[in-house]
Amino acid sequence: MAVASTADRVGKLAQVGDYEIRLLKVFKTVVECGGFSAAETVLNVSRSTISVHMANLEQRLKLTLCSRGRSGFGLTEDGVIIYDAVRRLFSQMEDFRSTVNALHVQVSGELNLVASDTISLDDRCPFPEVLGQFCQRAPDVYLNFETAPMNEIERRILNEEADVGFIPYHRELEGLAYQPIYEETCYLYCSHTHPLFAMEDNEEIRERLEQQRLVHAGIQTNPDVTVQLRGLTKAASAYYYETRTAMVLSGAYIGFLPEQYVGQWERDGRLKRLLPNERMYRLGIAAITRQYGRLNKPRDVFMELLAKAVLSGN
Template sequence: MKKDLRVSLGQVGDYEIRLLKVFEAVVESGGFSAAESELSIGRSTISTHIANLEERLDLKLCRRGRGGFSLTEEGVEVYELMKGLFSAIEGFRAGVNALHVRLTGELRIIVSDAICMDPQSRLPDAIARFSDAAPEVNVLLDVKALNDIERMVLNDEADIGLIPFHRQLSGLNYSSLYADHFHLYCSRTHPLYDAEPSDDLQDKVLASKVVHAGIHTSPEVGSQLADMNKAAISYFYEARLAMILSGAYVGFMPDAYVESQVATGELKPLIPEIKHYSLEIAAITRTHGRANRPRDLFLQMLNQLTQTDLN
């Protein structure tokens, strides 16, 4: 029956670490004599250290005699546990040392339309925190079309992309941040703005000319547009909003983006109980590539901010 090391050993301090280092050298050298040159100490001293370690562990670790040096079953297990301990210590040391390395270089963030000023994105807050934590990192922030963002991140032309989640590409990591909610809007000058609820209102809405992004973003969006009169294409929200404000078109817009126009009565949602959908907003990064501490720090801050809002 194996002994309970937690009861026998107690705390592991510098003394135990030194004894384990001797044990490591003996095992990897193949015996006491062979370890003398490695440790620069005599065989009798090595023997004393191993005896002390065995006493501390209350275990027999090795056999030595005419048959040569060999490990006991417990010695093999202690050796494996010891390697894990040394690896953890080294990982801790490397991590602490990395904290003292200054963050420099460039952080390239490319976002999809309207995310920059979406209050749910918390992007300005994340940039402010990052600027305080890494003042020597130059931040590049730009807006691109959805497919361009995916391509740029995959090609290492951008470190982070913020996009509506619409598909999962090989080579990209996805981190969900929050959801944008959309309704179908018309402007004050559209014929349906003052329309009263009626049996044929839905038919009139479906017959109205709708402006849309012109790309497939999700099955839910496709389903909402499938029965509509798709008469115009405008990818970016700013341009799409202008088309809707013209009074000639209706169109889906993020509720947060048009909040001020709804508050002033310039826009109103049409049959909101039917015409609505949600889009998950995700941060994308390359699956493989060099270590990038500025990217990882910014993502950590962005996730903390958006997840705090969700909770």
């Protein structure tokens, strides 16, 4: 007579109900404790009761799971396979429980967003798509959305006055978590009415560059930006791209601006890059949250959706 395989024998198990689950928990505990004696304290039952439970489980599975005797406790080959399956079973049950509980936790309250300048409408930022997904997932959340300078955004997030900030980050501050979104390149521009616009000789531009009036962001910047500003004549400050671009378009100032933002004026011939291979720097754009703070489900849901969108490239 052929001997039934392990898979055939396990297949004879009619069902896995509450009682079988309790027996499997006992088995898992015994294995992880290394024997019946050590499991007594954890399970708070006697060794003889554990032995009965194990015998009942083996009878139901029609398998010998472990050896016990003078040589000590040990798993059989079938026991190793069943233990691995039990671990997966309980892990999946826990995942199911967490999923169900999460569905019953209604996301409500407020979500306070604050962005620096033009980030939220940049084609490379998935903000509109993420916002739409968030409103479907958490329709009862009241949304506040403002703009502010980078330093103010960092302060609000650290003080928990805002939940998520969008900034061109020049630095990483302790206490903040950063989710990179995209990177932009800034070049030095002048307008078509500026004296440098008609110059073609780079050496001549270099010689006259330090005498030109520069409008800059007016905030502490990273080392790359500091190097680019060195030697230039800081004559005005304008944090927002809109106002800074207007000042450069006036013909009275030169200034660093993101190529994506000023693309239309550059294509129209109203702006020109000055020494583009030398006078440029890159800025990373990120969403920031407070690294350690109070529980905030609307923020966590929003950041989960944002991270997925960035990862997928949408």
